Amino acid sequence: MHPMPRHRPVPERGFALLDVVIAGVILAIGLATLFSLTSRSLEAQREGEIKVLAAGMLDSLLSEVLLEGPADYQDLHSSAGRGDFPYEEFEYRLRISDPGVGEPYEVLATVTHDTGRTYECETLIAAKLGEEPDPIREPQEPIDREARYEEAFD
Numbered sequence: 125m126h127p128m129p130r131h132r133p134v135p136e137r138g139f140a141l142l143d144v145v146i147a148g149v150i151l152a153i154g155l156a157t158l159f160s161l162t163s164r165s166l167e168a169q170r171e172g173e174i175k176v177l178a179a180g181m182l183d184s185l186l187s188e189v190l191l192e193g194p195a196d197y198q199d200l201h202s203s204a205g206r207g208d209f210p211y212e213e214f215e216y217r218l219r220i221s222d223p224g225v226g227e228p229y230e231v232l233a234t235v236t237h238d239t240g241r242t243y244e245c246e247t248l249i250a251a252k253l254g255e256e257p258d259p260i261r262e263p264q265e266p267i268d269r270e271a272r273y274e275e276a277f278d
């Protein structure tokens with residue numbers, strides 16, 4: 125009898141099913157993490173946009189009160205309403221408190237986004253003492269913007 129030849133086992137090539145399943149799970153975890161981060165990033169960006177718009181609207185409201193004076197503003201404008209472009213997603217409220225002679229007005233501006241988030245800014249604004257009231261100014265003739273544009277760029 126001849127001795128039986130010994131064969132070395134040939135290493136198997138390729139992937140086992142377990143390797144593929146593990147790789148799939150790792151890939152799924154990675155993709156889920158990526159989508160979660162992307163979603164949070166977009167949410168944070170949108171929240172930042174809303175905060176910037178709210179700050180802009182608050183600044184605009186308080187600037188109008190400062191420009192026209194707290195006493196006159198209450199006579200000329202509504203103290204609550206919906207914002208115009210680009211603030212159409214906001215409602216605003218202004219509370220102007222008259223503290224008495226020689227003291228500044230307390231002005232509280234509040235804007236509320238359609239999502240329900242509320243932003244506030246409170247400040248003190250001095251009355252316009254000793255000045256003539258600002259007249260409401262409107263052009264006497266309609267403005268022809270196209271003609272003015274042609275004048276400027278011809």
